[in-house]
Amino acid sequence: MFGICLKRELGRRKKAALVIALGLALGIALVITVNSVSAGMTQAQDKVLESLYGLGTDMTVTKARAAPTSGSSGGPDFTFDAQSSxxxxxxxxxxxxxxxxxxxxALVARVAAQKGVESAVGALSLNVTGVDGSFTQGKAQSSSGTGNSGGQGRPGGGTSTGQPQVRGGGADxxxxxxSVVGVDVVHQDLGPLSPMKITSGRTFTSSQTGAKAAVVxxxxxxxxxxxxxxxxKISGTRFTVIGIATPDSSESDTDVFVPLKAAQTLGDAKNQVTTVYVRATGSQxxxxxxxxxxxxxxxxxxTTSADLASTVSGSLSTASSLATSVGKWLSVAVLVAAFLVAALLTSSTVSRRVREFGTLKALGWPSGNVTRQVVGESMVNGLIGGALGIALGVGxxxxxxxxxxxLTAQLGGTGGAGGMGGGPGRQAAQNTTEIALSAPVSLTTIALAVGLAVTGGLIAGAMGGWRASRMRPADALRSVS
Known part of the structure; x- marks a missing residue:
């Protein structure tokens, strides 16, 4: 009996049911679209930040460089033997x-022992400036000239000789x-090499702690x-390329990766690192x-990934702010409006069915059956609206x-030394990256849409059912003309 009445009433009121379903569908579609775009913004921002810190890296520990001492510029200097002929x-x-x-x-082990730290590894960042070329020494030549007879040069005239001049010579x-980064070859899943994909050759083995091998x-x-x-060669030490690495996203600022011990030898930094990469036991x-x-x-x-996220600017940051703030508030407002419209339309429909519900009560229908009838119709309208909303939102x-x-993202400095990437000069750099925006639809978003459709149907049905349950059989007799 319930199913027959439900089918008949929905068929009789197709226009009203379609209006209610479309109102819910628009609200649900907007929620799906905003959530999907927001998820795409998050993915795009993660891609940008992956160029600054390794996958699985939650934070880095660095120390700011001390100011140069008086009389020292702190820059590179070169000494050449230019005396040979x-x-x-x-x-x-x-x-x-x-x-x-x-x-x-030793600080790496100390950091790893901190509460809440899953693992920690050290890396040494180096900058290599190579100068290669040749000097060509000039030759000293004397300039000579012929004076006039009786001139002021020598008595009686003749040839006068000037000062020697250097001619020729130069430098080319x-x-x-x-940049060169020394990595811990035993723990390559964390640190500057972790976001890189080996596209040719291989990476280091755990036994190559001091090998003269390089990934470029x-x-x-x-x-x-x-x-x-x-x-x-790097500073006289010959390295062999064992692999070519490609960053998973954006461009890497590191040119050469070598084992940590080899980097410490090159930089005269025995048992020293410049960056400690840290992975926490959980995001919380x-x-x-x-x-x-x-x-x-x-x-x-x-420096944490959240610190780096605050330095991202450009259209990606602006669009992300709109999606997370304005977009979500707008979707909530539209959804609430859709629920209210559905509830009011359902209640209005019930008020026009006084004769029907009064007659059913006069025939012996209890108020609970009348309420279930209205709620059932509203639930079907809600599910239809949910299906339409999911289709519109996914589309x-x-x-x-x-x-x-x-979208463009400008990566500014965090104010720390080395940022999270550990690459040379990265904390001072400001690079512009172009990211393609996507809007992935997850199962969670679909489940949210179904839940909203059911909720909308329940809200509309509850209001309509409450009004229908208050009707009396006498109301039907008064409505008969």
Missing amino acids: GSSTQSSDRVMTQGGQTLKS FNVNSY GKSYAKEKKYKVGSTF QITAVKKEITADISGTTV AAYTVTAISPK
Whole structure:
């Protein structure tokens, strides 16, 4: 009986049911679209931040570089022997630690022992400036001239000789500056090499702690025409390329990766690191771990991914703010309005069915059956609206993904030494990255839409059912003309 009445009444009131379903559908579609775009913004921001910190890295520990002492510029200097005759080839590498003051390697174990820390590894960032070229010494030549007879040169005239002048000579040098990072080959899942994908060759093995082997970034390898098996020198030490690495997202600022011990030898920084990469036991522990490390190890700067996220600006940041604030508030407002409209329309429909519900009560229908009838009709309207809303929302989300509008993100400095990337000079850099926006639809979003559809139907049905349950059989008799 209930199913027959439900089907009949929905068929008789198709227009009213469609209006209620469409109102709920628009609200649900907007919620799906806003949630999907917001999720896409989060993914885009994560891609930007992956260029600054390794995958799985929650924070880094660094120490600001001390100011140069009086009379020292702190910059690289080169000394060449330019005294030899003829053309003399010169070559020199200047290796300097980069990214802040060095920290003792023992600090890595100390950080790893902090409460809430799952693991910690150290890395050493170096900047290598190579100068390669040749000097050509000039030759001293005397200038001579012929004076007039009786001139003021020599008595009786003749030839006068001037001061010797250096003619010819010069210098032709190429300057090559690149970054080198020493990584802990035993724990490569955390640190600067973790966000890199080996596209040619292989990565380090755990036994190559001090090997003269290198993994080279794809861009730098292309620039220098390096391949797996190629060799090159850093400050007189020859390294062999064992792999070519490509960043998973954006561009990496690191050109060459070598084992940590080899980097410490190159930089004359035995048992020292410039950055400690930290992974917390859980995302909820990050803030507490940061406070604990800062309090326990004085003078260090602890930078989290949230700190870096605050430095992202540009259209990505603006769009993200709109999606998370204005968009969500707008979707809530529209959804509430859709629920109210559905409830009012259902209540209005009940008021026009006085004769029907009064007659049913006169025939013996209890108030509970009348209420269930109205709630059942509202639930069907809600589910239809939910199906339409999901279709509209998913369609809008896929349209955004298909169009893939471009957003720009400017990465500014965090004020710390080295940021989270550990790369040379990264804390001072401001790079602009272009990210394609997508709007992924998750099962959670679909479940939310179904829940909203059911909730909307229940709210509308509750108001209509409450009004229907208050009707009396006498109301039906008064409505008969």
